[in-house]
Amino acid sequence: xDIFLKDNIFIFKIKTDLTATTIKGLLINIKNQIDxxxxxxxxxxxLEEVKSIDSMGITFLIxxxxxxxxxxxxxxxxxxxxAMLKLFKTMKLHEIVEIEKA
Amino acid sequence: xxxNILIVDDTQMNRKLLKEVIEKSIENVKVLEAEDGFxxxxxxxxxxxxxxxxxxxxxxxxxxxVLQDIKKKDRLKDIPVIMWSAINTIDSVEKxxxxxxxxxxxxxxxxxxxxxxLPLKIMNAIDYYEQKLKLIEYNEHIKSEMELxxxxxxxxxxxxxxxxxxxxxxxxxxxxxxxxxxxSAKDVNGNTWFIIADVSGHGVASAMLSxxxxxxxxxxxxxxxxxxxxxxxINKLLYKTFEGYxxxxxxxxxxxxKENQVYISSAGHPPVIIYKKDEDEIDQISIDGFLxxxxxxxxxxxxxxxxKKGDVLFLYTDGLFDNGLGIEFFxxxxxxxxxxxxxxxxxxxxxxxxxxxxxxFKNKGTKGFIDDxxxxxxxxx
Numbered sequence: 001x002d003i004f005l006k007d008n009i010f011i012f013k014i015k016t017d018l019t020a021t022t023i024k025g026l027l028i029n030i031k032n033q034i035d036x037x038x039x040x041x042x043x044x045x046x047l048e049e050v051k052s053i054d055s056m057g058i059t060f061l062i063x064x065x066x067x068x069x070x071x072x073x074x075x076x077x078x079x080x081x082x083a084m085l086k087l088f089k090t091m092k093l094h095e096i097v098e099i100e101k102a
Numbered sequence: 103x104x105x106n107i108l109i110v111d112d113t114q115m116n117r118k119l120l121k122e123v124i125e126k127s128i129e130n131v132k133v134l135e136a137e138d139g140f141x142x143x144x145x146x147x148x149x150x151x152x153x154x155x156x157x158x159x160x161x162x163x164x165x166x167x168v169l170q171d172i173k174k175k176d177r178l179k180d181i182p183v184i185m186w187s188a189i190n191t192i193d194s195v196e197k198x199x200x201x202x203x204x205x206x207x208x209x210x211x212x213x214x215x216x217x218x219x220l221p222l223k224i225m226n227a228i229d230y231y232e233q234k235l236k237l238i239e240y241n242e243h244i245k246s247e248m249e250l251x252x253x254x255x256x257x258x259x260x261x262x263x264x265x266x267x268x269x270x271x272x273x274x275x276x277x278x279x280x281x282x283x284x285x286s287a288k289d290v291n292g293n294t295w296f297i298i299a300d301v302s303g304h305g306v307a308s309a310m311l312s313x314x315x316x317x318x319x320x321x322x323x324x325x326x327x328x329x330x331x332x333x334x335x336i337n338k339l340l341y342k343t344f345e346g347y348x349x350x351x352x353x354x355x356x357x358x359x360k361e362n363q364v365y366i367s368s369a370g371h372p373p374v375i376i377y378k379k380d381e382d383e384i385d386q387i388s389i390d391g392f393l394x395x396x397x398x399x400x401x402x403x404x405x406x407x408x409x410k411k412g413d414v415l416f417l418y419t420d421g422l423f424d425n426g427l428g429i430e431f432f433x434x435x436x437x438x439x440x441x442x443x444x445x446x447x448x449x450x451x452x453x454x455x456x457x458x459x460x461x462x463f464k465n466k467g468t469k470g471f472i473d474d475x476x477x478x479x480x481x482x483x
Contacts, residue, residue, distance in 0.1 A: 020303070054424055055302040055473070059351045062396055066344075091353075091370035092392045 001026060003033060009074070010034065013046040018057025027060060034067070042074025047084065048102055058091070065097055076100065105228050106149055108134045110142040110168065111157040111186075119211070120155060120220075127221035139163030143171055146178055153227045156203075158187040158194045166197055173202050180234050182227035204230065248279040255280045255309055258316060259476075262453075265289045268359060270296070271453045272478035273460050275421075281474030282308025282352075283419045284316055288323065295323045295332075296480060299354035300371065300419040304474045311350055314339065315394075319356070329356040329367035330402040333391070337369065337402075340395035352394040355417055359482070364409040367402045369394045372420055372434040375441050377448050379412030384442040414448055415480040416441060416456075421473030422463050437463075452479055 002013040012030060016022045034040060043064060050057075061077070068075045078100040080088070085101060088094055107124060111117045114137070121133045134149065136142035138160055145151070154172070158165035165185060172178045182204040187195050195206045205223050207215060259274050270287045282301030287294060299315050301308040318339050322332040333356050340352060353371040357364055366374055370393035373386045387407065392400040409415075416437075423433040440459060441448075447455050456479050464470050 055300065055351070055353075055420060058393070059302045059349065062351060062393070063349070090388070090390050091396075092390055093396075095392075096397060 001029060003029075005037070005040070008039060008041040009044055010037075010040050010042070011044045011046060013049070013079075015049045017052040018047075018050050018060060019052060019054045020056040023056055023060040027063070030064060031067075040073065042076070043068050044076045044078055046079045047077060047081075048079030050079075050084070053084065053087070058093075061097075062093075074098075078102075103130070105131045105152040106134060107131055107224065108136060108142065108145055108149075108151045108154045110136045110139070110154065110160075110165070112137055112160045113157075116157065116209070123211070123216045123220055124224060127217070128225060139165070139168040139171075142168055146172065146181070151181055152231055153224055154181055154183045155224075156183050156185050158185055158198065166194060166201070169198055169201050169203055180231065180238070182231050184223055184227060251306070251309065252276075252279045255284075255313075258286075258313070259284055260286065263287060265294055266292070267361075267483055268294050269481050269483065270478060271456055271481075272476065273456060275460070275471060275475040276309075277304050277421075277471060277474055280306060280309040282312045282350075283421065283474040283476035284312045285417065285476050285478040286316065286319065287478070287480065288320075290323050294359040294480075295329075295357070296359070296415075296417070296478065297332075297354060297356045298371070298417040298419065298476055298478050299352055300421070300474070300476070301352045302350050308350065308474070311340070311343070311352065314343065315352060315354065327358070328404060329358050329365050330404040332356045333367050333369050333394070333402040334400070337392070337394050337400050338398070341398045344395035351396065353420075354394060355389075357415070359409060359480070362409055362482075364407045364415065365404050366407065367391065367404045369400075369402060372418060372423075373438065375416040375438055376407065376409075377414040377416070377441065377445060378410070379414075379449070380410060382445065384438065384445050386438045409482045411482055412449070413482045414452065415482075416477070417480075418477045419473075419475060421471055421475040422460070422477060424473050452481055455479070 001015055004011040010033060065075045076098040079102045080099050081102050088099060109117050109120050117135045124131060124133055134145055136145050140163055156165045156168060169183055185195060185198040185203045185206040186209060188209045204227055207220060261272050263270050272285050281304045285298040287296040297319050299312060301311040315336055318336050322335040326332055353369055355368045355371045355374055357366040366387060368389035368391040370391050373388040376385045376387055389403055389405055391402050418437060423436050456477055460477055
């Protein structure tokens with residue numbers, strides 16, 4: 001995962017699949033980042049290189065959203081493919097999370 | 103509690119020396135002696151031994167053979183064995199360690215061996231065995247608890263039933279002893295309610311959450327008459343639960359069959375498949391809906407479908423099509439495609455049809471199912 005901080009927004013570019021085997025490490029890493037720098041104003045998750053996502057991957061994304069939302073900060077998914085967007089729409093995720101297509 | 107240490111050596115002087123060293127340096131031990139391999143095995147069978155000190159070079163039955171016999175017996179195989187040997191039999195020591203001996207020391211014993219090394223090795227072996235026994239006991243306890251939980255979960259899922267208006271047949275395959283998927287169908291006031299749900303992850307936590315869903319569902323269908331309202335009740339409970347536990351989400355479909363209509367509501371679940379007998383057609387019912395536990399005041403849509411005699415509904419969880427290969431997102435389409443290609447078999451034997459479908463998807467991936475699987479078929483009479 002690549003990590004950038006731009007205009008106080010954390011940009012996490014995910015470079016693996018979002019599945020049960022990968023999310024634990026990602027979650028720890030992201031939590032460490034936001035714990036260390038509490039002045040951040042939002043999180044952008046770039047999913048351009050994510051080829052596969054399962055139910056645990058969705059849980060992971062929504063988990064991050066809930067953490068950020070609780071602190072009244074921004075949350076956005078970017079680099080979202082058509083197929084992934086279709087999946088997110090099935091779950092109405094687009095109604096609660098800002099999503100930007102690839 | 104006194105620990106029993108068994109010394110096995112064909113030379114009496116060696117046994118005497120070891121016994122003296124042990125009794126002088128370690129408290130609360132009783133030393134037993136065996137002059138050959140046969141006597142050793144007899145003593146092991148008749149006593150609770152905590153450590154065995156085993157000479158390698160013995161006539162008739164050598165230490166390696168005794169070690170092999172010990173490792174073959176369930177009751178004895180975990181007892182730590184310390185081999186002792188002359189230096190020129192190092193190959194035997196290597197063999198013994200590979201067979202599972204815990205440690206070794208060489209003859210003759212040096213003063214430091216007698217004073218320090220040997221007593222420490224024996225005390226370490228005693229501690230090791232104690233820990234191992236505790237671990238074995240704990241594992242057996244966990245296994246027994248899991249079996250109970252598994253039986254309880256199985257009793258909550260009715261895989262086959264005949265109601266006045268429908269008959270159901272389903273399969274539930276958890277990846278571990280218990281899992282987070284479940285389904286149910288019940289007659290309430292002459293109408294048939296059904297649900298299929300999938301809590302993300304698997305194991306004990308997911309099973310507990312799916313049981314919570316099951317309880318709220320059971321209560322709600324007695325009070326409400328719309329599947330989307332039932333989903334709202336489940337969602338409210340899970341939203342509160344997931345506030346403190348963010349490692350899970352759930353999807354579900356809830357439906358109600360009233361006479362010749364089916365009302366279906368979905369919370370982010372894979373599509374429902376319907377086989378329409380008269381038209382001999384397969385249709386996919388896709389309903390967008392929030393996953394459970396994401397938004398506190400989520401509203402869920404409900405759609406209505408005609409359901410005639412001979413029509414079949416198929417519901418499933420994503421474990422059916424998730425083969426972990428990560429090639430496509432919408433592998434749910436594969437399930438619809440399968441139903442479409444095999445629809446002529448639906449009329450013959452619905453149970454066989456479901457069984458074949460499950461086998462087909464199980465064999466599709468290289469590792470079988472990697473997530474819990476639930477499949478439910480509902481045949482309209």
